[in-house]
Amino acid sequence: MTNTDFSTVLVANRGEIARRVFATARRRGLSTVAVYSDADSGEPFVREADSAVRLPGNAPSETYLDIAAVLDAAERTGADAVHPGYGFLSENSTFARAVIDAGLTWIGPSPEAIDAMGSKTEAKKLMEAAGVPVLTNLQTPEITEEMLPVLVKASAGGGGRGMRVVRTLDELESGTTAAVREAESAFGDGTVFIERYIESGRHIEVQLMADNHGGVWAVGERECSIQRRHQKVIEEAPSPLVERVDGMRDRLFEAARAAARAISYSGAGTVEFLANDKGEFFFLEVNTRLQVEHPVTEATTGLDLVGLQFDVAAGRMLPAATPPGIDGWAVEARVYAEDPRHDYRPMSGEVLRFDFDDVVSSFSGPVVPGIRLDAGPEAAPGRPAVVGVNYDAMLAKVISWAPTRAEAVGRLSGALRRARIHGLGTNRDQLVRVLDDADFRAGDIDTAFLESTHTEVSTAPLADDDAVAVSAFAAAVVAEADTASRRPDPHVATGFRLFGDARTTHRYFRGQGTDHEVEVTVVRSSRSTGAVATTLAGHDVRLVETTPPQGAARGSGDAATVTVEVDGIRRTLTVHRYPGGGVGVDSALGPVTLTERPRYDDPSAVVAEGALVAPMPGTVTSVLVAIGDTVTTGQKLMTIEAMKMEHTISATSDGTVTELAAGTGDHIETGTLLAVIDSPDNDE
Structure with missing residues (x-):
């Protein structure tokens, strides 16, 4: 060529x-x-x-x-x-x-290679003929209780779409139907197949790079076992499992190269395997493209995989017979606009700020230990990023590289914990929880990690209720200081009375949590320093010092710092206030995003009892009940497609469906009325 x-x-x-x-x-x-x-x-x-x-x-x-x-x-x-x-x-x-x-x-690879791997069922046949270990496809009539659980999987595409784990025979038909519907929506092809589901498997993949002159590189492996809804969340190179099992890397690389040669592959690609702790592995698929997680391979090899794609496409040979060796360890975390505590509900709206410390590179390297940040949107004060519903919810990939796994994991955890991510909710807290988990640190992970004993731990926010209360207090202090700075006499507080201390109340709402009501008491004898005192959540919390943003307009998003004593322990919090009432508070207690509530509730915003409203914008893909049906708590009522994934709306109580306000194909917004359930427990 x-x-x-x-x-x-x-x-x-x-x-x-x-x-x-x-x-x-x-x-x-x-x-x-x-x-x-x-x-x-x-x-x-x-x-x-x-x-x-x-x-x-x-x-x-x-x-x-x-x-x-x-x-x-x-x-x-x-x-x-x-x-x-x-x-x-x-x-x-x-x-x-x-x-x-x-x-x-x-x-990219040739159209023929793409075709060969485009159908997962045909791809498995080719790989089996090439000597690559595979899992056998199952036919629905032959599936018995002993074979469960099984995985229904789309033959076209990937990314966790068109996949369902079926654990009972009763769920087989509905699970298959749902997988077909999602596959048709995502890929235009509803073909699915069924195979044995390895409950505690590990997702291991090998990066391929091949030229058109017979050169084939296996450029290291990656472990992508931390997944939610069959989509990768945290990836790393090399794999802790492969590092531990003697001879596994050589067998993986041999199988990957055999897969590439079986289809005359060229360019960048990835062979994905499902492995167990014994080091056995089975072919999953070949991704005939660059992978989202390619930066961890770049960090540990020093290669520019996109540059190699350019070279191969231009007809050049790979620069050497073998790829470079592995140097250090890299870990990547995907930051998504989603709510892990509510079934990974996708979020849409504005990202007000998206800042990370210790960033040494973006979209390349890094060439020194540190953080690489590959982000799609950018957010800054006065210029928020808008996340819609049409595309994937990933905001950025945060990659750490260091000499050892322990250092790389710690560096990434610290960067995520300290990051200033304000506005729209993300999975940042979950990422930190996983990275700090003792089992993850030990490399004891599998694809069910987030669905097993780690579920509760990994979905708990970094800031507990006490931390939220302290953060709300800091936000209220900044709000009071801002109000005072715009009065003719800044020492006269809101609600000032001739006798006694002045009191004002601030209410803040945190995501899906509860309102945090904060009463700020301005102590007249200390008013020259702006000192206030209050007690929150059963703890003594006292203001030490407030430093307002210099020269900033009210609600500009610039930082103010608040130093407080919590039960005698001094803490410094950074507060960013934004137009519209958004507040971001960052500290060692944990990041907290708040919305300042109006003093009085809007009666029109109250939702009637028994009403189910859309938790996200999207499209109704199916309605599973009719008016007059009797339903039970948790029963599926309808499905919504948002950000290329299907989400279920379930009954929140027993009762009768008295209204269906949305039908199949309807486009809905957050807060749209979907259905009303009349429950015996509902008040008139």
Whole structure:
């Protein structure tokens, strides 16, 4: 194959992966082209591209999945190469052929290789013939109670979509139907297959890089066992299991290279395996694209995998017969806009601030121990990032690299704990809980980690109720100081009376929790220093010092610091107040995001008893009950698709369905009335 150098790369994707590919392109002196939907018009990846072409609309089907529109953008901008990123069209052989037929360089494996791995059922047959260990497919009629649990899995696509674990024979039909429906929605192909489900398996994958001259690299392995809803959350390289089991790495690499050669693979790809603690492993799939978690391999090998993709696509050979060795340890955490305490409910809205300490690189490396931050959106005071419902809920990947696993895990935990993430709720607290868990630190993990004994621990917020109360107190102190600073006499407090101390009350709401009411007492004898005193949650909490933001407008999001004594122990908290009542409080007690409540409740905001409202925006995909049906607590009523995942709405009490306000296909917003259940316990 002759070299086919290119000069302008169009990235047929969005967000973080588009920014990642652009970063390598800039280092190579290549021009870049972005395509973007209406919802993404203000995103950083659009600004960072040399040229950007609008794809009218918001839905993936009318934007990023529209092959004709993407190729038209390439033609209009003079792009001579296309990188698909991951997701969307990255594993679509029709798109790959269309790019090649248009005379452009396709930065990915051949369409034939994509086809060979596009069907997981056919892929397993090919791998079995190549000597790669596989799990046998099961047919529904032959499944018995002894074979349970089983996994129903989409033949096309990945990312946990179109997958259901079935634990009883009664659930087999409904689980299969749900998997088919989700697969059709996500991939346009509802084909599924069933295989044995290994309850305590470990997800191990091998990074491939192959050229068109017969060179095949197995570029280290990764462990991706920490998952929720079959989607990876924390990944690391190398794997603690592979490190522990003698000879396992050699067998993994041999199987991965055999898989690549069986389909004449070229470019970057990943062979995924399900393993047990004995070191046995079974083929899952080949991802014919770059993986989300590729930075941990880059950190431990010093390679630029996107740069190698460029080289292979241009017809060059891999630079050596064997890849570089492993140096140190890297761990990646995916920060999602979601609520782990409520079945990973996706969140939409504004991210007001997204800052991390110890960041030494973004979209490359790192070349020194520290934190790499690969983020899609950017948020700063006065310029919040908006997270919608059309695309994946991942905000960023936070990667740590250090000489040892213990240091890499500790560094990542500390960076996440100290990060200033304000506004929209995220899974940050869960990530820290997992990284600090004794079993995780020992490398004793599996794919059921978040669904077993660690569920309660991993979903508990970092800040307990006392910490929230102290944080609310700090927020109230800053609010009082801000109010005082805008009066003619700043020493006269709100609610000031001629005799006695002045008192004002502040109410704060924390996510799905409860209101925290804080009474701030301004002590007149100490008013020259602004001192206040109060007691919260049974603890003595006293203000020591307040430092307001310098020169900031009210609610600008700039930091104020509040030093308090809690039962004689001094603590310093940083408070950011934002327009609209949002407050972010950060301290060693744990990060707390609050919303300042109005003094009086709005009667129109009260939800009638028995009413079920939408917890997120999305589309109703099925309604499972009818008006007049008798339901029990926990019974499934309807399903909603949001951010490419299906979510269940269940009855919160026993009773009768008296109203259905949403039907299949309806687009809904957060707070939309869905149904009303009349329960004998409901008051008139």
